[in-house]
Amino acid sequence: MTQLDKHVGLAHGNGGRFMRELIEDVFARELGNPQLDTRADAVPLPWDSDEGVLVYTTDGFTVQPLEFPGGDIGSLAVHGTTNDLAVAGATPRYLSLNVFIEEGLDIELLRRVIASLGRAARESGVVVACGDTKVLPRGQGGGLYLATTGIGVRPHELELGIERIRYGDRILCSGPIGAHGIAVMLAREQFGLRGDLASDAASVLPLTHAVRSFAGLRFMRDPTRGGLATVMHEIARGTECGIRLSEAAIPVQDPVRAVCEMLGYDPYYLACEGRVVAVAAPDTAERILVEWRALPEGGQAAIIGTVTAGVPRVVLETSIGGERFLEELEDDPLPRIC
Amino acid sequence: MTQLDKHVGLAHGNGGRFMRELIEDVFARELGNPQLDTRADAVPLPWDSDEGVLVYTTDGFTVQPLEFPGGDIGSLAVHGTTNDLAVAGATPRYLSLNVFIEEGLDIELLRRVIASLGRAARESGVVVACGDTKVLPRGQGGGLYLATTGIGVRPHELELGIERIRYGDRILCSGPIGAHGIAVMLAREQFGLRGDLASDAASVLPLTHAVRSFAGLRFMRDPTRGGLATVMHEIARGTECGIRLSEAAIPVQDPVRAVCEMLGYDPYYLACEGRVVAVAAPDTAERILVEWRALPEGGQAAIIGTVTAGVPRVVLETSIGGERFLEELEDDPLPRIC
Numbered sequence: 126m127t128q129l130d131k132h133v134g135l136a137h138g139n140g141g142r143f144m145r146e147l148i149e150d151v152f153a154r155e156l157g158n159p160q161l162d163t164r165a166d167a168v169p170l171p172w173d174s175d176e177g178v179l180v181y182t183t184d185g186f187t188v189q190p191l192e193f194p195g196g197d198i199g200s201l202a203v204h205g206t207t208n209d210l211a212v213a214g215a216t217p218r219y220l221s222l223n224v225f226i227e228e229g230l231d232i233e234l235l236r237r238v239i240a241s242l243g244r245a246a247r248e249s250g251v252v253v254a255c256g257d258t259k260v261l262p263r264g265q266g267g268g269l270y271l272a273t274t275g276i277g278v279r280p281h282e283l284e285l286g287i288e289r290i291r292y293g294d295r296i297l298c299s300g301p302i303g304a305h306g307i308a309v310m311l312a313r314e315q316f317g318l319r320g321d322l323a324s325d326a327a328s329v330l331p332l333t334h335a336v337r338s339f340a341g342l343r344f345m346r347d348p349t350r351g352g353l354a355t356v357m358h359e360i361a362r363g364t365e366c367g368i369r370l371s372e373a374a375i376p377v378q379d380p381v382r383a384v385c386e387m388l389g390y391d392p393y394y395l396a397c398e399g400r401v402v403a404v405a406a407p408d409t410a411e412r413i414l415v416e417w418r419a420l421p422e423g424g425q426a427a428i429i430g431t432v433t434a435g436v437p438r439v440v441l442e443t444s445i446g447g448e449r450f451l452e453e454l455e456d457d458p459l460p461r462i463c
Numbered sequence: 464m465t466q467l468d469k470h471v472g473l474a475h476g477n478g479g480r481f482m483r484e485l486i487e488d489v490f491a492r493e494l495g496n497p498q499l500d501t502r503a504d505a506v507p508l509p510w511d512s513d514e515g516v517l518v519y520t521t522d523g524f525t526v527q528p529l530e531f532p533g534g535d536i537g538s539l540a541v542h543g544t545t546n547d548l549a550v551a552g553a554t555p556r557y558l559s560l561n562v563f564i565e566e567g568l569d570i571e572l573l574r575r576v577i578a579s580l581g582r583a584a585r586e587s588g589v590v591v592a593c594g595d596t597k598v599l600p601r602g603q604g605g606g607l608y609l610a611t612t613g614i615g616v617r618p619h620e621l622e623l624g625i626e627r628i629r630y631g632d633r634i635l636c637s638g639p640i641g642a643h644g645i646a647v648m649l650a651r652e653q654f655g656l657r658g659d660l661a662s663d664a665a666s667v668l669p670l671t672h673a674v675r676s677f678a679g680l681r682f683m684r685d686p687t688r689g690g691l692a693t694v695m696h697e698i699a700r701g702t703e704c705g706i707r708l709s710e711a712a713i714p715v716q717d718p719v720r721a722v723c724e725m726l727g728y729d730p731y732y733l734a735c736e737g738r739v740v741a742v743a744a745p746d747t748a749e750r751i752l753v754e755w756r757a758l759p760e761g762g763q764a765a766i767i768g769t770v771t772a773g774v775p776r777v778v779l780e781t782s783i784g785g786e787r788f789l790e791e792l793e794d795d796p797l798p799r800i801c
């Protein structure tokens with residue numbers, strides 16, 4: 126019996142195998158009910174509006190440092206939750222906000238973060254409808270943690286889900302991967318590295334709204350914790366299909382690639398906070414590519430792989446003509462990335 | 464300029480003046496919108512079901528220790544949020560759950576807490592529809608923090624609110640106050656006290672459902688952080704009326720009174736987690752008293768005071784015939800009580 130069988134470790138929070146097993150073993154078992162789909166980004170509620178069905182999602186935020194190039198924990202707390210609604214095909218409408226503040230936090234820093242949260246909410250068209258604050262004694266809080274829960278509206282006719290994916294479907298990514306993970310890491314002083322790289326943290330609503338009604342679109346997800354590889358594993362597990370990705374086709378910015386090579390990270394496991402992965406029938410994938418590339422958020426969108434028959438593994442065709450398996454994430458070099 | 468002007472202190476989380484000012488100054492200012500009523504327990508959303516209008520609320524939980532006589536952080540996370548919906552007159556239907564786990568937490572303890580949360584949810588008739596977990600590095604988490612956001616349904620015809628309170632209305636309390644605060648405090652080893660006292664933490668739904676449709680019921684609230692006195696101050700501020708309470712009428716259990724006298728606490732500021740304060744027209748108050756006393760949760764319910772004309776202060780008529788002002792809470796001897 127290992128340590129991780131008896132005590133929670135950082136690997137239980139990284140989006141990979143340990144986290145999935147903890148959620149299945151503790152949360153799904155104790156809270157199990159037909160509505161709690163632990164693999165869904167957002168769940169439908171049994172209420173309709175004129176515009177569609179209400180959907181519900183929640184996310185917690187612990188990023189360190191609280192402000193980083195390209196964003197801060199406040200804007201991230203809006204984008205993280207509204208993006209989960211967006212990839213479910215919904216339009217975000219309301220957020221609730223939980224704030225856990227460590228005693229001693231600078232009030233001006235708190236004000237900047239909450240102002241940033243307010244701006245991101247207005248830009249994303251969501252209203253912060255209710256909130257709660259708790260103050261944690263010094264040494265028990267890591268500065269600031271946020272949680273946001275979102276309600277959105279999904280058009281009635283929209284049907285997206287892993288179960289709709291078929292052999293031969295194409296996999297798209299809306300832009301370069303891993304910039305959020307590397308930007309946050311570089312902003313931590315202990316790494317002693319500095320760069321111009323900014324997080325990709327942003328609303329993905331323009332991307333999802335542009336294509337959500339396309340027939341042939343099967344599924345969308347934002348590759349956050351655990352990165353692109355983790356979304357690919359969810360698809361492989363959910364479909365029992367294989368996944369083939371082309372290393373040459375996956376967009377990665379040069380500075381991300383450089384830091385990964387220097388520190389031994391694999392960009393496919395790094396968090397993005399403003400990208401969409403979509404799975405679509407081949408002709409629909411081409412249409413999505415055209416739509417996305419015409420948007421400022423999608424200029425570097427690419428078709429990066431294919432859903433295949435065969436064993437549910439994630440295979441990367443390398444740039445030099447080889448193959449390697451992308452395994453499910455187990456350890457995580459980067460805690461508090463989101 | 465004091466320390467509390469520049470840095471967040473524990474008093475910013477206690478339900479009293481500093482917390483109110485921080486919420487007004489930072490959160491209401493940066494997130495302000497017509498929906499965000501920072502004084503409401505639950506806010507209406509612009510959607511209806513056959514049974515009523517949807518209402519929304521959220522709460523965070525940081526209680527220490529995680530398990531205490533009469534409850535634990537899991538059941539508290541259900542009762543805290545469903546009680547906010549209940550006192551708004553609503554029937555709770557769905558919860559989202561955010562879990563912040565500190566590295567090193569015993570997985571069996573986590574399982575007990577989540578199992579307790581599941582039981583409380585089933586007993587309260589709510590479904591946990593979505594969730595998120597984050598793991599915090601050792602030393603940055605205080606064990607476990609939870610946040611729950613709830614959606615409930617409030618009958619269309621129901622109209623409750625501070626603004627409906629009138630001179631001469633009576634104030635009721637559904638049971639003895641302060642047991643939660645004292646039970647949690649005694650469960651902390653550093654106090655070196657032990658007692659049989661259990662927290663009052665429980666669902667207040669039976670109490671609110673029994674009376675929510677009574678004409679003449681103006682307002683209900685659960686006196687959690689900051690206790691009874693803090694709810695009285697909210698009413699005084701919201702109505703610009705005075706409040707007169709009768710010390711002899713306010714139910715307080717003997718062990719709570721004894722610990723308060725020993726340690727110099729005032730029971731009127733201690734958290735309850737299973738009580739309702741209601742304000743109603745005099746004849747309605749008598750009807751509520753009869754209803755509540757017939758319920759197991761309300762056997763010690765009492766009419767404890769009156770809304771008066773005059774300056775918005777909270778006056779306690781003492782048992783020996785004197786008067787004292789209950790001031791708005793400033794400092795808090797008990798952090799992490801909820």
